[in-house]
Amino acid sequence: DAGVIQSPRHEVTEMGQEVTLRCKPISGHNSLFWYRQTMMRGLELLIYFNNNVPIDDSGMPEDRFSAKMPNASFSTLKIQPSEPRDSAVYFCASSYTIVYGYTFGSGTRLTVV
Amino acid sequence: GQQVMQIPQYQHVQEGEDFTTYCNSSTTLSNIQWYKQRPGGHPVFLIQLVKSGEVKKQKRLTFQFGEAKKNSSLHITATQTTDVGTYFCAGPLQGAQKLVFGQGTRLTINP
Numbered sequence: 001d002a003g004v005i006q007s008p009r010h011e012v013t014e015m016g017q018e019v020t021l022r023c024k025p026i027s028g029h030n031s032l033f034w035y036r037q038t039m040m041r042g043l044e045l046l047i048y049f050n051n052n053v054p055i056d057d058s059g060m061p062e063d064r065f066s067a068k069m070p071n072a073s074f075s076t077l078k079i080q081p082s083e084p085r086d087s088a089v090y091f092c093a094s095s096y097t098i099v100y101g102y103t104f105g106s107g108t109r110l111t112v113v
Numbered sequence: 114g115q116q117v118m119q120i121p122q123y124q125h126v127q128e129g130e131d132f133t134t135y136c137n138s139s140t141t142l143s144n145i146q147w148y149k150q151r152p153g154g155h156p157v158f159l160i161q162l163v164k165s166g167e168v169k170k171q172k173r174l175t176f177q178f179g180e181a182k183k184n185s186s187l188h189i190t191a192t193q194t195t196d197v198g199t200y201f202c203a204g205p206l207q208g209a210q211k212l213v214f215g216q217g218t219r220l221t222i223n224p
Contacts, residue, residue: 031210042216043156043201050210091155101146101158102212 004105006092012111018080021108024073025094033102034067034077035091043091049075082112115140117204119215127223132189134218136202143205145178145185146212151198189220197222 005024013019025032033048047057049069057067064083069075079086089109093102116139126132136145144163148156160169162178162185169176173196175188189196199219203212 033211043214045211045214048211056209056211093156097210101148101161102156103158104155107155 004092004094004103006090006105006108008108009106010109010111012113013082015083015112016081017112018078019082019086019110019112021077021090021092021110023075023077023092023105025075025092026103027073029094029096029103030072031095031097032069032075033093033095034075035093035104036088037091037107038088046077079110082110084112086110087112115204115206115213117202117213117215119202119218121218122216123219123221125221125223126192128194129191132192132196132220134187134200134202134220136185136187136215138183138204138213140207141182143182145182146203147176147185147187148201148203148214149198150201150217154198156201192220192222194222194224196220 007022031050034046036044036046044059046059047067048055052069065079067077087110089107091104091107093104095102118137120135144161146161147159149159150156160176162176165182166180167178173190177186185202187200199217201214201217203214206213
């Protein structure tokens, strides 16, 4: 099993540009989570899906952020337009059920200049 | 809302010393999970505790779940440089499939 796969690993973009982060969860996991991590705010849950359906997006900072999960093996997190304060490491995680813990991807380090 | 608090936020020890981090929840938890994140890495699931008063060991790591299921601790005996990282506890939000993470305890070790 390759684990949770995220791409890209690093992204540097200019303010105002659109950014798309990608995630492939572990096959068979039915829950997918997007987190953002910064020194100031720690790990923040942005949104999570269960069986491809968004369940809770209360952590999405504002309308500039959107997430999709068109099928069980792929999810995207989009920021449009990006701002410098969006700079952070974005993690995708998946789980079979919450009972078994999360498997995190290696993350995408986003820098908006 | 439900909160999970960890102390201390930072801990620096000499190699060979013991280390403990504490986790407290504002509500009773059905289970508590612990994760480790190495510098530059991603959180990795270590263990889950479910029963009141449960104690589990993984080599030099001892995990404990409080009797009231509102607190937990992670104790590392005789730290090694490989123990460096941030340790997070997390508990499930009541009635939801999502975890609430503590802010983590960052452990650094002087070799």
